[in-house]
Amino acid sequence: MRGQLIKRAKGSWSIVLSYKDPATNKWMKKWHTFHGKKPDAEKYLNELAGQLQNGTYVPMNKFTVTTWLEYWLEEIFKPKGAAATYKSYKDTVYNHIIPEFGMLALQSLSAEHLQTYYNKKLQTLSSTSVLYHHRVLHTALEHARRFKKIQHNPCDDITPPQKAVFEAELPDAQMVEGVLVEINGTVMYMPVVLALTTGMRRGEICGLTWSNVYLDEGFIHIGQAMKKNHENSLVIDTTKTKRARDIPLTEECRVTLKAQRAAQAEARLFFGQAYQNNDLVCCWEDGRELDPDYVTKSWTKIKKKLGIEKKTRYHDLRHNFATALLTMGKNMKVVSDLLRHADIRTTYNFYAHVEMEAKKEAIQGLDEKLFNKGKKISGFTSR
Structure with a gap:
């Protein structure tokens, strides 16, 4: 040879x-x-x-990085992957990866190419974003290896960036009050109250139906969410973690839900046959579905209109719900169940610092209680 x-x-x-x-x-x-x-x-x-x-040689093929990523997206990932994830992967591939080294032969893509790419992207993107790019590439190239298009996955030779520590900017009571006054009587009122009092995700809120609301019993059943399919149409599907949960309602939320149901009854009379009865709790006046993206964008516009400088996202209302419970001394397992996390470790990763602060506050004054108001006690000896 x-x-x-x-x-x-x-x-x-x-x-x-x-x-x-x-x-x-x-x-x-x-x-x-x-x-x-x-x-x-x-x-x-x-x-x-x-x-x-x-005997491990992989014959040369005509795939470039571009043609393989396109094949992987359309033929391997899209048929089984979630529509939102597919869209996110596609945006990453076409807006970032392909412009950098899409013209390279797939088999010539090396760890050096990837390291140069990550270093460049870290100048303009967060480490969390670049880590996401790495995961997209690793998944696509791992399929290339399994399909015997490359002999080795170069992503395995790279140490990816560490995920940035994210700290949500939670709303205070004054901000919440100001927002609720501003949106009273609009389609945004119910989604904000639900996020604040149940910790539901935006898709779960937009996909909540009255058949899953039990006002007399005081709870709602969460097992579905509003999503977009590959045709960009709104559909109701199973929730993110596929874990159905019954979430108890606060009195404020129950009162708001009763008012919402009464308002929808009036709307049905007003619109008549034009009303789209989708049984949705959160919808437009004529019953049409509420797009989760609209909820997110509207929240941003509301903050801007009120001059709120905090970077609080709509999703942070969910974090606020969890943080409030933990600072009240509620059990981490209970909070994890209410958030519908698939694994309690996810809850710990997000909120361990909150629980520790609650514990520190809980023992304030313990010395005074146990040791006669903090008076020094002598006479202890070690053996």
């Missing part, structure tokens, strides 16, 4: 592997293209030669 390195252009090399086919006893050639420095090209040549000798 012989190997040859041929320079084609600046930073471009042809690798020629000559070997004898054991079946025909004839000499065969395998051609590869490599983009990079000569030492790296020589290293790649030696790797290919070793693969030929030990």
Whole structure:
């Protein structure tokens, strides 16, 4: 087996592997293209030669990074993946990854290319965003390895950026009061009250139906959410974690729900046959579905109109719900169940610091209680 390195252009090399086919006893050639420095090209040549000798060689194919990512998105991920995740992956692939090295041959993509890409992106994006890019690439390239389009996943040779620590800016009571006064009588009132008092996600709120609301018993059943499908149409599907839960209602929420139901009864009379009876708790005046994206964008507009400088997102109302319960001394397991986290470790990762602060507050004054108001006690000896 012989190997040859041929320079084609600046930073471009042809690798020629000559070997004898054991079946025909004839000499065969395998051609590869490599983009990079000569030492790296020589290293790649030696790797290919070793693969030929030990039987792990993957034949050269015509896939570029672009054509593989497009194939992976449309043929592998899309048929089984969630529509929202597909859209997010597609945005990442087309807006970030392909413009950087989409023209490279798939088999020539190296850890060095990825490291350069991550370093560049970290100049303008958060480490959490770049970590997301890494996960998209790793998943796509792992499928390429399984499909024998590449011999090795270069993402395995990279230490990805650490996820940035996120601290939500929670609303205070004054901000909540101001927002509720502003949105009173609008389609946003019910979604905000539900987020504040139940910790529901925006899709769960927009997908909540009256058949899952038990006002007399004082709870709601959460097992579905409003989402967008691959055709960008609103549909009701199972919740994010597929864990159905019964969530108790506060008195404020129960009163608001009763008022909402009465208002919808009047709207049905007003619109008549034009009313779209989808049984939704949160909807437009004529019964049409409320888009979760609209809820998020409206929240931002409301804050801007009121001159609120805090970076509180609509989703942070969910965090506010959990934080309030923990600072009241409620059990972490109970809070995790109310949030419908699939794993309690997720709750701990988000709220462990809140629980610790609550514990510190709980023991304030304990010394005074146990040790006669903090008076120094002598006479202890060690044995």
